Amino acid sequence: MSGDFFDALEAREPGRREAALMAALPLQVAHAQASSPAYTELLAGIDAAGIVSRTALATLPLTRKSSLAFAQAARRALRLGGYAAGTPRRIFQSPGPLYEPEPAADGPDPWRIARALHAAGVRAGQLAHVGFSYHLTPAGAMMEAGLRALGAASFPGGVGNTEQQLQALLDLQPEAYAGTPSLLRILLEKAVEGGHALPGLRRALVSGEACPPALVAWFAEHGVDAYQCYATADLGLIAYETAAREGLVVDEGVIVEIVRPGSGDPLPDGEVGEVVVTTLSPGYPLIRFATGDLSAVLPGPSPCGRTNRRLRGWLGRADQxxxxxxxxxxxxxxxxxxxxxxxxxxxxxxxxxxxxxxxxxxxxxxxxxxxxxxxxxxxxxxxxxxxxxxxxxxxxxxxxxxxxxxxxxxx
Missing domain, CATH: 3.30.300.30 (ANL, C-terminal domain)
Incomplete structure (x- = not known):
């Protein structure tokens, strides 16, 4: 199987990709040291020029959500606890509370969601019904930015108000949906109950909740090919599903490690451990951010033709x-x-x-x-x-x- 890729990066020879990531890594570490007060302190004494391999990266300390929350509460004089580099466009809130930026330095698609939308079949000129919250949290804005980068339009449905959302689906007949799988199911069920047809709705990118194979099959029975993506408010896109349906392909803008839970020690491919992500985001340069999620690296490239590493998907929580x-x-x-x-x-x-x-x-x-x-x-x-x-x-x-x-x- 070969695919219609978002860009040429997805089909790079793996060695070239790894070399490019490792060339970008010391620059990102140096940028974090210079531009993020929190990392100036956390990475004090680290020679960024020497962080040119995964082995060297593994010597750096982990950053956890608890570290962000503590810094934000203890250092209110520093925006976002000193972890952000530069002034963000907007700041959002997740439960905790924990505040996350939309980094202005990261261009029109700061969370890099367009790549996952493209893999799900969304294209320029289409309309997507967005079923994520637009209040406080960034999920709706994340999808909006990705759709805009693709040249697609969006309807900001948000969550709740299902009768109004269903009416919008019927009136606008969007080609795609981007939101939680639970809301998509509710809307499709209501359409069936009312005897309504949604002939244009054929693609969906779902996230934020588990979407087991049985639910993917249910969507397919109702005419919708649903694909999953793994993304967080802090990191943006981490990995995304493709037409191969074999794991989640890692995004081109992050470096992913699998480490032994409770430590920062990398595990061999195939072993289940905690997902740790280093972003190449200039606006929010998180270094070795421990997600708390469990996954494992699948062997070999995806049958879809994309050559980046693949994750098995979400396998539970690491904070035991x-x-x-x-x-x-x-x-x-x-x-x-x-x-x-x-x-x-x-x-x-x-x-x-x-x-x-x-x-x-x-x-x-x-x-x-x-x-x-x-x-x-x-x-x-x-x-x-x-x-x-x-x-x-x-x-x-x-x-x-x-x-x-x-x-x-x-x-």
Missing amino acids: SAKVRGMFVHAGQVADVLKRHPELRRARLVISGELARDHVVLQIEVTPTLPEAFVESLMQTARDLTKLRVEVEALPSGSLPNDGKLIEDRR
């Missing part, structure tokens, strides 16, 4: 924790156990029991039989890091599921 015997244990502590014992490939802390009788077992994958001294050393490491008495259960290689979980609470 549990309270055991009155103490919190976090995924980062289990990650530290693995870091101190690199001969282990996978480990999982399993908590069971009831009525305040918690039983804690560290399950590990081993190939040969480990000596008793190693098990004792591992138990001591786990106890030092978690402050809990932990048993060790050795399992054959491949026993633990590749799902990114480091803590499993069975209580």
